Amino acid sequence: MQEMQLEHAINTIRVRFGSQALTRAAELPPPQPWPSHTPLDRLTGIEGLPRGRLVLLTGSGTCGKLTLALGLLAAATREFAHAVVIDTREGFDPWALLPFDPDLGSLTVVRLDPDSSGEAATALARAGAGFILLMGEIPEQWLGPMEAGANRSGSVMVGVVDVPGRAFAHASSLSLGFSRTEWVWERDQLVGLRTIARCLKNRVAPPLGETELEIRYPLGPQLPFASPVIEVPIEKVDFECASAAV
Amino acid sequence: MRICCGLTGHLELAKRPDLYGGAVIVGEWESHVIAASEEALPFGVLPGMPLRQAEHLCPQATFIAPDPIAASRLRELISIALYDLAPVVEVRVEGIAWLDVSGVVKPGESIREARRRLRAAIGREPRLGLAPGPFSARVAAARARPGRLVQVEDARTFLAPLAARELPLDEEQRERLDLLGLRTLGAVAAIGPRELESQLGREGRRAVLLARGTEPDELTPWRPPQFTSAHRQFEPPVEDREALLFVSRALCGDLADELGLRGAGAKRVRVRLVYESDEPDARDSTVRHPLSSAAELFGLIGGWVKEWQPRAPITELWIELPVLEAAGRRQLRLWAGNDGTSEEVIAAFERLQERHGDDVVRKPRPALLSSPLPSQRFDWVS
Numbered sequence: 057m058q059e060m061q062l063e064h065a066i067n068t069i070r071v072r073f074g075s076q077a078l079t080r081a082a083e084l085p086p087p088q089p090w091p092s093h094t095p096l097d098r099l100t101g102i103e104g105l106p107r108g109r110l111v112l113l114t115g116s117g118t119c120g121k122l123t124l125a126l127g128l129l130a131a132a133t134r135e136f137a138h139a140v141v142i143d144t145r146e147g148f149d150p151w152a153l154l155p156f157d158p159d160l161g162s163l164t165v166v167r168l169d170p171d172s173s174g175e176a177a178t179a180l181a182r183a184g185a186g187f188i189l190l191m192g193e194i195p196e197q198w199l200g201p202m203e204a205g206a207n208r209s210g211s212v213m214v215g216v217v218d219v220p221g222r223a224f225a226h227a228s229s230l231s232l233g234f235s236r237t238e239w240v241w242e243r244d245q246l247v248g249l250r251t252i253a254r255c256l257k258n259r260v261a262p263p264l265g266e267t268e269l270e271i272r273y274p275l276g277p278q279l280p281f282a283s284p285v286i287e288v289p290i291e292k293v294d295f296e297c298a299s300a301a302v
Numbered sequence: 303m304r305i306c307c308g309l310t311g312h313l314e315l316a317k318r319p320d321l322y323g324g325a326v327i328v329g330e331w332e333s334h335v336i337a338a339s340e341e342a343l344p345f346g347v348l349p350g351m352p353l354r355q356a357e358h359l360c361p362q363a364t365f366i367a368p369d370p371i372a373a374s375r376l377r378e379l380i381s382i383a384l385y386d387l388a389p390v391v392e393v394r395v396e397g398i399a400w401l402d403v404s405g406v407v408k409p410g411e412s413i414r415e416a417r418r419r420l421r422a423a424i425g426r427e428p429r430l431g432l433a434p435g436p437f438s439a440r441v442a443a444a445r446a447r448p449g450r451l452v453q454v455e456d457a458r459t460f461l462a463p464l465a466a467r468e469l470p471l472d473e474e475q476r477e478r479l480d481l482l483g484l485r486t487l488g489a490v491a492a493i494g495p496r497e498l499e500s501q502l503g504r505e506g507r508r509a510v511l512l513a514r515g516t517e518p519d520e521l522t523p524w525r526p527p528q529f530t531s532a533h534r535q536f537e538p539p540v541e542d543r544e545a546l547l548f549v550s551r552a553l554c555g556d557l558a559d560e561l562g563l564r565g566a567g568a569k570r571v572r573v574r575l576v577y578e579s580d581e582p583d584a585r586d587s588t589v590r591h592p593l594s595s596a597a598e599l600f601g602l603i604g605g606w607v608k609e610w611q612p613r614a615p616i617t618e619l620w621i622e623l624p625v626l627e628a629a630g631r632r633q634l635r636l637w638a639g640n641d642g643t644s645e646e647v648i649a650a651f652e653r654l655q656e657r658h659g660d661d662v663v664r665k666p667r668p669a670l671l672s673s674p675l676p677s678q679r680f681d682w683v684s
Contacts, residue, residue: 138647150666151679164651164665165682168658176654176662183601183650184643209643 087229087260090135090187090212092128095269099253100230101261107210109260110203110227114220115234120251120271124234125216129189130156132212133163136186142177144170144192174198181205181213190215196223203227231257240270248272305521306388306413307439308399308420308428309446312337312349313373313380316397318366319425325363329353336368337396350473370395376423381524383419386563387412392436392521399428400436400521413451421449433457435517441468457515462488469509475502479509487513526564531622532556539578539615546607546619551600553621558596561626567592568623573603575610576618583613590652591645592627598649605653660684 069078089104091097097104105111105128113121130153132139139162141148146167150160166176174195180188182205190213194202206213217224225231233256240248254266310316314328314337325342329335335356338347345360357365373395381393390402401416403409413430420428427449431442438457441464446452454460461468464487466479478501484490490498491513498506511518532553540546550573561567571593572586585606593599603621651663666680673679 137644149676151671151676154671160666160668164663166651166654166663168654168662172658175657179601179605179650179653180647183597183646185647185650 088210092131094124094127094131095267096124096128096232096253099232099255099265099267101258101263105212105214106229106260107212108207109229110206110213110215112215112217112220112225112228112231113234114217114231114256115236115251116218118249119234119236120249120269121216121234123271123273124269125189125214126153127156128214129153129163129187130158132187132189133158133160137162138180138185139163139187139189140180140185141165141189142173142180142191143167144173144190148191171195174202177213178202178205181209181211184209185211187211188213193217193221193224194227196221199223199227225257228257229259230255237268240272246273303402303434303517304404304409305433305436305439306401306403306409306416307431307433307436307443308401308416309431309440309443310380310397310399310420310424310426310428311339312397313376313395314366314368315339316376316424317369317372321364321366322426325360327353327356327360327363327365328368329356329365330368338363380420380423382526383423384416385524385526387416387419390521390523392524398440400439402521403432417449417451433460434515436519436521437470437512437517438515457517458491458513461513461515462486462491466490466513469512471502471505471509475505475509478502491515526566526626528626529622529624530557530560530626531620533618533620535618536616539617541612541615543607543610546610546616547604549619550603550607550621551596553619554599554603555596557621557623558594558599561594561623564626566626566628567594568599568625569627570623570625571599571602572620572622572624573606574618574620574622575612575616576620577612577614578617580614583610585610586624587656588625589649591648593649595646597646601646601649602653605657655684 066078087102087106087108089100089102090107091104100106113125115121129139129141141163143165148165150163150165168176170192173192175198177188177190177194178198178201181202188211215224215228220228233254234251237250237252239246240250248271250268250270252266253269255263257263312328315326318326323341324339325345326339327335327342327347328337331353333353335347335349335351335353337349338356342360342363347356347360347363377393377395380399381391384391384393384399384401388401388403388406391400393399399416399420401412403412406412413432417428417430429443429446429448430451431439431444431446431454432451433439433442433454434457438454438461441461442452442454466484466487466489467476468487469490471479479490482501484493490510493510495507495510498510502509508518534549534553568589569592570586570588572584574582574584576582587602589602593602655663661684664682664684667683669681670678
């Protein structure tokens with residue numbers, strides 16, 4: 057009886073507001089993943105970063121999120137025809153990307169003030185750029201068109217921010233928080249850090265908790281730097297959903 | 303070479319389909335007959351004869367004045383209709399449509415579709431001929447019943463018994479052929495081209511080659527006009543930006559379909575808004591790479607419409623593409639993701655540069671990577 061009433065209510069909503077107004081979760085097609093070949097793939101739950109969605113890497117300064125994003129960007133330049141950096145802070149230096157062996161022919165840097173960055177991100181997501189790295193927040197009014205454009209074209213969008221605003225956090229489908237646990241020193245030289253990567257929000261799969269990563273800084277192209285991100289076994293793995301944190 | 307020829311009758315006759323079935327003669331008074339319907343031919347009326355003589359021969363015919371502009375427009379319409387059926391299409395105002403179907407994968411389907419489209423354009427069944435060249439195809443089509451195809455394998459054998467009057471010569475040259483005893487195409491083909499050239503000039507040589515089925519003439523391919531546009535009228539006038547965006551997206555789709563049919567891209571784009579009570583507004587831009595898909599066109603035009611501040615209610619929206627170019631496509635990078643949308647991404651970069659300056663979008667090129675100065679490590683290319 058209760059099921060029939062529920063079905064009736066669903067049908068009423070669909071008749072009044074359209075068939076797409078209410079969709080069963082099971083009917084939603086899962087987003088196609090882009091395998092980044094980093095430990096993040098396991099955290100997302102779909103074995104890769106979701107295409108057509110916004111992924112946020114958040115955390116206070118020197119927690120390793122930008123190094124990780126550069127690693128993703130370098131992989132994207134090798135795999136996509138267009139990998140774009142939308143640099144609102146004018147702080148992006150491709151030199152930092154070199155240790156990750158990028159294909160610079162596919163890399164384009166768009167430098168705009170934060171107010172215009174939304175227009176650029178939306179236009180490029182609509183056009184179908186393979187990978188878009190956002191180095192700052194996008195104005196709220198552009199988030200909807202950007203999401204829709206990326207969803208249609210399947211662009212992979214990654215945002216790197218310290219603390220996302222409410223709208224930006226809400227627009228993301230996957231949010232990973234980083235917090236540094238310790239520095240890594242070798243021969244009295246700082247070579248990297250250990251960080252806890254925690255899945256704060258996941259709209260594409262059940263949240264899979266957290267993991268500990270060892271991130272090595274790129275110390276120059278002459279040094280062997282095959283794998284800048286190493287996953288470290290974590291003693292305590294928390295599988296509790298932390299969506300409420302955002 | 304395989305040429306299909308469709309004969310529809312002179313296009314001057316097609317503008318009055320209500321007169322089909324009766325004798326119709328097209329021509330200016332005090333001048334010559336331009337076209338005559340099949341029903342007028344048995345009375346001895348021929349194109350080129352004085353109109354007074356035609357009236358004397360067939361007084362019951364309907365006489366109409368020529369309208370060369372309308373006939374030329376109809377020729378364009380037929381050319382557009384047939385353009386995608388064969389690599390080379392030529393349509394003449396005399397009611398001849400040639401399609402070079404050599405190399406076409408399914409020529410039978412092209413010919414069937416050509417028949418259907420000619421019938422839709424003219425309002426009556428065309429006669430069709432398929433032969434190794436334009437001349438033999440036209441002669442074959444003239445011997446077909448309406449809606450049927452006459453197929454010729456060996457042009458010389460087919461042409462040999464036909465009268466020499468089939469050759470495209472003037473009346474004086476035909477009389478000379480007759481005096482020479484060359485009354486069939488086979489007889490014309492038997493003599494040497496130089497011999498007839500000495501009698502009739504260059505036309506004589508050409509006549510021999512035509513009679514032999516060697517087809518010295520090539521088709522003149524019809525090329526699409528280098529301009530296209532689409533527009534929509536609003537009744538009542540609109541002020542709503544969303545409505546404008548919706549309509550411009552639809553118009554971009556229509557234009558992209560047309561460009562795709564022509565294999566062309568827009569090098570220049572112009573948008574005009576016509577107001578109810580004010581001078582029209584226009585905006586145009588020349589793009590670096592020709593735009594051909596709906597997404598590319600709407601990416602540019604949609605951006606304009608979004609920021610436009612209409613001064614009054616809008617009665618008409620025009621999207622014009624005044625300069626078209628061949629939409630040359632590049633080889634796709636086979637293993638690169640999203641490379642199929644590369645043109646659209648580049649167009650998006652160009653729009654951003656147009657709005658915010660060239661320095662907004664840049665690509666790093668390695669220069670002095672070992673330099674301690676960050677500014678020397680890369681060259682930035684706009």
